[in-house]
Amino acid sequence: MSVAIQHNESGNAHEEHHEHKQTFIEKYIFSYDHKMISKQYLITGLIMGVIGITMSVLFRIQLAWPGESFWIFDALLGKFAKNGVMDPSMYLALVTIHGTIMVFFVLTAGLSGTFSNLLIPLQIGARDMASGFLNMVSYWLFFISCTIMLSSLFIESGPASAGWTVYPPLSALPQAIGGSGMGMTLWLISMAFFIASQIIAGLNYIVTVLNLRTKGMSMTRLPLTVWALFVTAIIGLVSFPVLLSAALLLIMDRSFGTSFFLSDIYIQGEVLAHQGGSPVLFEHLFWFLGHPEVYIVILPAMGLVSEIMATNARKPIFGYRAMIASILAIAFLSTIVWGHHMFVSGMNPFLGSVFTFTTLLIAIPSAVKAFNWITTLWKGNLQMNPAMLFSIGFVSTFITGGLTGIILGDSTLDINVHDTYFVVAHFHLVMGISAIYGLLAGVYHWFPKMFGRMMNKNLGYVHFWITAIGAYGVFFPMHFVGLAGLPRRYYSNTAFPYFDDLTDVNVLITLFTILAASVQVVFLFNFFYSIFYGKKATQNPWNSTTLEWTTPVKHLHGNWPGELPTVYRWSYDYSKMNKDETDYILAGQDFVPQNVPIQDNEEETMH
Amino acid sequence: MTTLLIIIVIALLGITFWQLSKIVKLSKPADSNDTEIADNKDNKTQAKLMLVFTVFLYGLMFYSFWEYGKLLLPESASEHGHTFDQLMLISMGLLIFVQMITQFLLHWFAYKYHGKKGRKALFYADNDKLEFIWTIIPVIALAGLIIYGLFSWNDIMNLEETDDTLVIEIYAYQFDWRARYAGDDKTLGKANVRFIEGVNQLGLDESDPYTEDDIIVSELHLPKGKPVIFKFRSQDVLHSAYFPHFRAQMNVVPGMITQFGFTPTLTTAEMRETDHMIDKVHNINEIRQENSIELEAKGDMPLEEYEFDYFMLCNKICGASHYNMQMKIIVEEEEDFDAWLSEQQTFQELTAKK
Numbered sequence: 002m003s004v005a006i007q008h009n010e011s012g013n014a015h016e017e018h019h020e021h022k023q024t025f026i027e028k029y030i031f032s033y034d035h036k037m038i039s040k041q042y043l044i045t046g047l048i049m050g051v052i053g054i055t056m057s058v059l060f061r062i063q064l065a066w067p068g069e070s071f072w073i074f075d076a077l078l079g080k081f082a083k084n085g086v087m088d089p090s091m092y093l094a095l096v097t098i099h100g101t102i103m104v105f106f107v108l109t110a111g112l113s114g115t116f117s118n119l120l121i122p123l124q125i126g127a128r129d130m131a132s133g134f135l136n137m138v139s140y141w142l143f144f145i146s147c148t149i150m151l152s153s154l155f156i157e158s159g160p161a162s163a164g165w166t167v168y169p170p171l172s173a174l175p176q177a178i179g180g181s182g183m184g185m186t187l188w189l190i191s192m193a194f195f196i197a198s199q200i201i202a203g204l205n206y207i208v209t210v211l212n213l214r215t216k217g218m219s220m221t222r223l224p225l226t227v228w229a230l231f232v233t234a235i236i237g238l239v240s241f242p243v244l245l246s247a248a249l250l251l252i253m254d255r256s257f258g259t260s261f262f263l264s265d266i267y268i269q270g271e272v273l274a275h276q277g278g279s280p281v282l283f284e285h286l287f288w289f290l291g292h293p294e295v296y297i298v299i300l301p302a303m304g305l306v307s308e309i310m311a312t313n314a315r316k317p318i319f320g321y322r323a324m325i326a327s328i329l330a331i332a333f334l335s336t337i338v339w340g341h342h343m344f345v346s347g348m349n350p351f352l353g354s355v356f357t358f359t360t361l362l363i364a365i366p367s368a369v370k371a372f373n374w375i376t377t378l379w380k381g382n383l384q385m386n387p388a389m390l391f392s393i394g395f396v397s398t399f400i401t402g403g404l405t406g407i408i409l410g411d412s413t414l415d416i417n418v419h420d421t422y423f424v425v426a427h428f429h430l431v432m433g434i435s436a437i438y439g440l441l442a443g444v445y446h447w448f449p450k451m452f453g454r455m456m457n458k459n460l461g462y463v464h465f466w467i468t469a470i471g472a473y474g475v476f477f478p479m480h481f482v483g484l485a486g487l488p489r490r491y492y493s494n495t496a497f498p499y500f501d502d503l504t505d506v507n508v509l510i511t512l513f514t515i516l517a518a519s520v521q522v523v524f525l526f527n528f529f530y531s532i533f534y535g536k537k538a539t540q541n542p543w544n545s546t547t548l549e550w551t552t553p554v555k556h557l558h559g560n561w562p563g564e565l566p567t568v569y570r571w572s573y574d575y576s577k578m579n580k581d582e583t584d585y586i587l588a589g590q591d592f593v594p595q596n597v598p599i600q601d602n603e604e605e606t607m608h
Numbered sequence: 609m610t611t612l613l614i615i616i617v618i619a620l621l622g623i624t625f626w627q628l629s630k631i632v633k634l635s636k637p638a639d640s641n642d643t644e645i646a647d648n649k650d651n652k653t654q655a656k657l658m659l660v661f662t663v664f665l666y667g668l669m670f671y672s673f674w675e676y677g678k679l680l681l682p683e684s685a686s687e688h689g690h691t692f693d694q695l696m697l698i699s700m701g702l703l704i705f706v707q708m709i710t711q712f713l714l715h716w717f718a719y720k721y722h723g724k725k726g727r728k729a730l731f732y733a734d735n736d737k738l739e740f741i742w743t744i745i746p747v748i749a750l751a752g753l754i755i756y757g758l759f760s761w762n763d764i765m766n767l768e769e770t771d772d773t774l775v776i777e778i779y780a781y782q783f784d785w786r787a788r789y790a791g792d793d794k795t796l797g798k799a800n801v802r803f804i805e806g807v808n809q810l811g812l813d814e815s816d817p818y819t820e821d822d823i824i825v826s827e828l829h830l831p832k833g834k835p836v837i838f839k840f841r842s843q844d845v846l847h848s849a850y851f852p853h854f855r856a857q858m859n860v861v862p863g864m865i866t867q868f869g870f871t872p873t874l875t876t877a878e879m880r881e882t883d884h885m886i887d888k889v890h891n892i893n894e895i896r897q898e899n900s901i902e903l904e905a906k907g908d909m910p911l912e913e914y915e916f917d918y919f920m921l922c923n924k925i926c927g928a929s930h931y932n933m934q935m936k937i938i939v940e941e942e943e944d945f946d947a948w949l950s951e952q953q954t955f956q957e958l959t960a961k962k
Contacts, residue, residue, distance in 0.1 A: 090928040164925045170862055171845040171926060177782065178927045264863025267801035267811070268782075268844045280846055280861055314721075315729040323739050345848065346859045347840075347866035350765035354758050361750045361757075368746040369739065371710065376738070378717040380730040385654035385722060386646045393658075393718050397665075400710050404703040407750075411757040413764065414696055417681075417855045420848060420923045455644035462650075466657060470620070470664060477668055481676035486852030488923040496932035497921070498914040501892045506676060516620055536644050543645070576729040591729070606733070 033133030039118035046111020053102035065511035067493030089492040093162040100165030108298040123549035126215025128559040131208040142198035153187035161188035169262040206234035217568035224572040229304025240293040247286035288339035296335040302439020306392040313389035314381030317573035327366035334363040344412040353412040360410035387461030391442035402430025423483025454535030460527040471517025566596040655722030662715040686870040689855035767869040780847035780860040785935035791821030820956040831945035837869040848924035
């Protein structure tokens with residue numbers, strides 16, 4: 002480290018300034034510190050993830066061996082699995098809550114919540130978020146929301162079971178399915194808290210990125226992580242309020258007799274008074290959030306992967322400006338494609354044409370990103386850390402899953418694959434598995450920054466390879482089940498002898514599910530073990546250029562002792578040679594941190 | 609087959625647990641200088657594993673196409689379905705091609721450029737020409753697909769009602785279907801859930817004379833070669849009428865009437881005679897026989913022999929028995945269809961009985 006400017010001597014002005022001892026509650030519970038809040042988000046997200054994935058294992062067991070008795074059902078589901086045989090409405094409840102938990106609680110809050118909080122201030126050179134208080138409020142609203150959602154699992158009539166999209170009238174009428182009683186009420190309340198949490202958090206992220214960048218940190222010098230997290234926050238701010246309005250109108254239909262979504266209903270021998278509403282309106286409102294939501298999930302993962310890939314390839318990310326442009330293009334297009342979930346909903350077919358057009362356009366920036374990642378690997382010096390492996394895995398599943406989007410986004414082709422397992426395979430690969438890979442890559446990469454210790458790399462390798470095999474083993478064959486015409490959300494397909502030949506595939510998928518799910522235990526062990534007993538981390542273990550690695554390993558309130566760093570360059574000066582091509586810019590060091598001034602023998606780039 | 613798969617996965621699970629047993633050992637680095645950062649040796653091992661994984665991935669893909677390709681739906685039994693199949697084939701061809709190339713490049717680069725002592729990465733930040741090329745290629749490919757898709761979509765969704773068209777109402781409720789034919793007057797009578805009473809389960813408006821000759825059945829019969837327009841109505845929650853063999857689907861929405869139309873081209877008997885269906889049914893019956901042996905051993909009833917029939921199923925989550933909401937469809941020659949229809953009871957006859 003010849004030139005890197007670092008202030009890691011202890012006992013400087015800034016630290017002394019904040020000498021007062023924090024109580025346990027101030028430090029670990031109602032903390033205003035973005036680093037602590039990020040850990041809170043991560044650990045809450047992981048706990049929710051364990052619950053969500055366990056649910057998926059349960060319903061996969063049911064799908065492989067339908068109607069058979071399992072002690073584990075008996076143990077976990079109690080009265081919803083009499084004699085160990087899963088109840089059909091419990092099956093629907095499991096898929097509903099699995100979807101809700103994974104999409105919102107794990108991949109929205111767990112992913113973007115963790116890394117926005119950790120990385121935005123650290124990578125832009127800010128002492129904390131714009132509002133530490135709002136940041137704390139946002140986490141605790143999220144926590145309340147989780148608690149309510151989980152409490153709905155324990156009520157008499159069962160949790161919400163109308164699918165994670167909660168389409169009315171099914172979700173509005175307790176007569177139609179048990180879960181639409183108290184369970185659905187709790188679901189809606191939980192989501193209202195969740196949305197409030199996301200809006201508060203999003204505002205905070207946006208303000209922080211716009212106002213608190215350190216000297217020299219122009220927008221075009223920001224690491225792609227910050228760009229991705231920033232744009233994610235904007236999409237969230239645009240679309241989450243619409244979901245809130247949908248939820249509020251649904252609450253009114255359910256509890257106050259309004260008819261926004263209900264009309265002409267005869268159920269259980271009785272005509273309901275509702276008249277004039279339309280479920281299609283709900284679908285529009287829901288997907289106005291629902292579609293941007295998948296980009297809210299995937300964009301942060303893209304940002305993390307870009308950063309990790311450049312660092313570990315010891316190369317700049319290829320096409321930095323194109324990457325930013327495609328993030329912006331994806332973000333813009335993501336808000337005008339929601340109708341592709343509704344091609345056969347009964348909406349005007351002309352609208353279907355428009356949405357086909359916008360949807361297929363989104364493939365263009367996505368393709369650019371994929372090509373740019375592949376080119377980033379080309380002629381690199383790839384450091385195969387677990388985070389890097391997960392990033393490569395991310396690109397792989399993102400391509401596999403993304404390509405089938407071309408089928409589903411085409412209104413004509415959607416007719417026959419809509420709501421089949423083809424859709425399930427598509428979105429799990431492109432936004433489920435990919436986003437989880439992004440999350441895991443991020444955890445392996447920034448663990449030293451979060452906890453000051455390293456995770457065990459060998460366990461990381463075992464975790465990655467078995468997960469990678471399991472994930473493809475689950476979702477690749479699943480496409481064929483969908484193309485065979487099998488609808489999703491079926492408790493069992495035994496009512497159709499025509500589908501009897503799909504049993505083998507279903508068994509295979511379930512075995513891979515169990516494999517992939519069980520290896521996550523290795524990760525959990527590694528994670529919690531390393532927090533306490535991991536190897537002590539050095540300040541910049543991955544030889545990275547971004548500002549978070551210029552802070553001391555021990556967390557300080559305010560991040561940097563003394564002055565904030567000044568930025569002189571973009572964040573991707575890896576393996577850049579000096580003018581004479583004799584050595585790297587900083588002799589013997591293949592990276593130049595952002596806070597290092599431009600050197601004499603250096604060719605200036607546009608950043 | 610299943611046994612083999614189970615063995616493979618059990619073997620994989622075995623490896624997992626073997627690895628798990630090494631956790632304690634692994635989590636304590638033997639060499640205290642170990643930094644938990646990938647070193648030269650790790651880079652090499654992981655790059656090799658990357659190759660192994662690539663083999664697994666391509667193996668899985670080829671195996672799936674080979675083995676599970678047989679499971680796909682048979683040729684379309686409707687007229688527009690051929691356009692659908694054609695477009696599906698082109699799109700699939702394109703994306704399988706892209707998949708094979710990009711996955712290869714990704715994994716190959718990951719292997720080839722794995723870290724080595726002394727290797728220098730190339731500082732390669734931009735290339736406008738390259739980026740232009742891989743922006744424009746997807747643009748062209750997608751433009752083609754979009755145009756093709758939109759023309760097909762317009763053809764399929766633009767339903768013209770002529771004298772020759774058969775209009776059928778499909779009525780959905782938790783958890784079954786009914787079909788209503790217009791009868792001699794070729795007009796479906798008015799209906800609303802508020803008229804539901806006794807045998808009038810579909811809520812037909814008895815004051816509307818057009819309802820008199822309407823025919824309500826629980827098994828859908830369709831004449832071959834005649835355009836059919838379906839008008840969908842639901843009495844309670846959202847359902848979706850999915851006709852996989854006809855490449856047709858439309859949601860059934862309470863409070864509104866949705867529609868979809870197609871022309872059947874293969875009768876049930878013709879579809880049963882196709883090679884694909886003979887093989888499939890044979891295979892299914894073998895599986896059912898195997899299962900029957902198990903069932904009989906437990907003292908249960910054996911499974912019936914399966915014979916292919918078209919069906920329509922519910923494809924929008926609608927409640928606990930969603931998975932068993934189906935209606936049998938019979939496609940037959942027009943004269944058989946007419947004969948069948950004339951035997952059915954009209955709405956007037958139905959209500960007169962009470």
